[in-house]
Amino acid sequence: MKNQGINQIENVQVEAESWSPQRVLAWAFTTFGNGVAISSAFGAEGMVLIDMASRTRKDFRLFTVDTEFLFPETYSLMDRIEQKYGISIERVYSALSPEVQEQTHGAALWSRDPDLCCGLRKVEPLRRKLGELNAWITSIRRDQTSVRSGAHRVEWDAKFGLVKVNPIVDWTAKQVWRYIHDHDVPYNTLHDQDYPSIGCTHCTRAVRPGEDARAGRWPGFAKTECGLHVIEPLPASPVSAPKTAKMGNGAA
Ligand code: SF4
Numbered sequence: 001m002k003n004q005g006i007n008q009i010e011n012v013q014v015e016a017e018s019w020s021p022q023r024v025l026a027w028a029f030t031t032f033g034n035g036v037a038i039s040s041a042f043g044a045e046g047m048v049l050i051d052m053a054s055r056t057r058k059d060f061r062l063f064t065v066d067t068e069f070l071f072p073e074t075y076s077l078m079d080r081i082e083q084k085y086g087i088s089i090e091r092v093y094s095a096l097s098p099e100v101q102e103q104t105h106g107a108a109l110w111s112r113d114p115d116l117c118c119g120l121r122k123v124e125p126l127r128r129k130l131g132e133l134n135a136w137i138t139s140i141r142r143d144q145t146s147v148r149s150g151a152h153r154v155e156w157d158a159k160f161g162l163v164k165v166n167p168i169v170d171w172t173a174k175q176v177w178r179y180i181h182d183h184d185v186p187y188n189t190l191h192d193q194d195y196p197s198i199g200c201t202h203c204t205r206a207v208r209p210g211e212d213a214r215a216g217r218w219p220g221f222a223k224t225e226c227g228l229h230v231i232e233p234l235p236a237s238p239v240s241a242p243k244t245a246k247m248g249n250g251a252a
């Protein structure tokens with residue numbers, strides 16, 4: 001199935017750039033069946049994707065990497081999603097509980113080495129989850145970070161070795177919020193308290209007037225990504241690069 005999916009994206013990769021997000025989702029569900037899942041941390045973009053998916057296929061798979069350091073508002077939103085859409089969110093955890101992490105790496109690892117903390121609590125569990133799948137669907141947008149600017153609607157994810165689908169990669173924040181309001185989509189109430197981007201409690205603060213939307217993530221560090229969508233050099237990708245588009249991974 002994995003090889004079948006890889007071969008199929010070779011044919012659609014350039015074409016998909018002109019597809020609507022709904023058509024991209026429908027293609028992913030048809031092509032990969034139960035081998036594809038939406039990955040979400042339930043930001044505004046993720047909520048758009050979840051709502052669109054629910055209108056395309058009722059039993060779609062949705063997973064999240066639960067660092068166990070999320071805001072109460074995020075856990076509450078997860079409950080609302082399960083109720084509204086009638087699905088069960090697949091929760092993926094680090095192999096290390098917060099207590100064992102502290103015993104092993106010392107207290108407040110996020111304040112000393114956030115890359116290691118994200119590696120333990122986000123990247124390792126994600127890699128384990130993606131090992132079960134043939135494709136994953138993300139809600140990244142090109143204008144969120146420089147790392148994400150090269151992402152495409154359908155691409156080969158060289159970092160994790162599967163197909164990556166980014167249906168709203170060319171959307172703006174304005175389009176995201178218009179969709180949320182037009183379709184009465186639930187969202188994290190922290191967005192109404194100057195948290196445009198929401199991660200773990202230890203590494204997220206509200207943004208101040210005039211600041212970038214992601215300025216509240218890892219304040220005090222140059223870090224802008226948790227490592228889930230960082231572009232790595234393309235090794236032996238089984239998919240040919242499209243003629244009109246540079247291949248690469250996006251970011252979350
Ligand atoms: S966002 Fe912060 S607390 Fe969460 S996994 Fe990364 S470094 Fe750790």
